[in-house]
Amino acid sequence: MKLVLASNNAKKLKELQTLFQPLGLALVTQGELGIPEAEEPHHTFVENALAKARHAAAASGLPALADDSGLSVDALGGAPGVLSARYATLFGQPKSDADNNRVLLEQLALGGHAAPFSARFVCALVAVRSADDSEPLIAMGRWNGEIRREAAGEGGFGYDPLMFIPALGQSVAQLDADTKNRLSHRALASASLLQQFREVWQLS
Template identity: 75%
Template sequence: MKIVLASNNAKKLVELQALFAPLGVELVTQGSLGIPEAEEPFHTFVENALTKARHAAKLSGLPALADDSGLAVDALGGAPGVLSARYATLFGQPKSDADNNRVLLEKMQGRDERTARFVCALVAVKSEADPEPLIAMGRWQGQLLQSLEGEGGFGYDPLLFIPSEGRSVGQMSAEEKNRLSHRALASVDLARQMREVWHLG
């Protein structure tokens, strides 16, 4: 089955293709089909992922898969949340990983509660009007560090310490991250649903 991925992220394509290949799924990016990115107006990961999936399905005529992910910090009421990629811009700063991390550390100064998690919502639809979207959530629990640790990964990876691993996500290899991450957890659940509901694999 050919499924359009509502993303143009090459790393995400490789990561998800490897996971869903055993189901006989071939992922193609929406950009390769000339589909523009969808608006993401909602406050929750699930609503944004569903909007992106329906948008890609409508314009491609194919089943679609979309994810929305980010960092949720308990002490900040779940922020940066769905605005994780552009968190710094909310405070008049440039949009970059370095600025996002710097602003987050500033907001966390003097706070004792440092629990946080990476969150991923993965949604698959057979068509734009699919009444039964498949929805999977993955959460990777950790604690925010006082400073960056590790050169790997991207985004907030060097700031999230994973107690069970004894290091930050930024100190993990790509292979370790792909096996343990919020997106990996959501992907495993979504693949299970695809087997059971869509009868793939």
């Protein structure tokens, strides 16, 4: 079954392809089909993921899968949250992983809180059969950890170098791909969505 992934993030595509391999789903990014990115005006991960999925399905005529994910830091009241991918731009800085990480540490330092900072990666996955699907599949995953002041590791993307998982003794960027795909917020959401694909969409 072919699904449009409402994202142009190559690393995210690779992760999701691996996670949904058991069902043999073929994911194609919306960019490959010439579909522009959807607006993300909402305040929650679920609402933004649903908006993106409906947009991709409407433009392609295919079932669509959307992910909205980010970092929630308790000391910042849940920020960066749904603005994680462009957090630095809120402070007049360029949009990049490096700038997002730097600005995050700056904001934590301004708050005067002591490190480490409790945080979680959050992922909302939404799948729709069509743009007007009245029964979207929705799955959430949360991966708890803490933000350290020093980045570590070269793998992953986004805030992975700053997100330390105490139980593993490593940052997310230091984990191998197999470990990350087994434990991450996206893996947890994907496991829930896989079950729904089987039970609701009757895929096998």
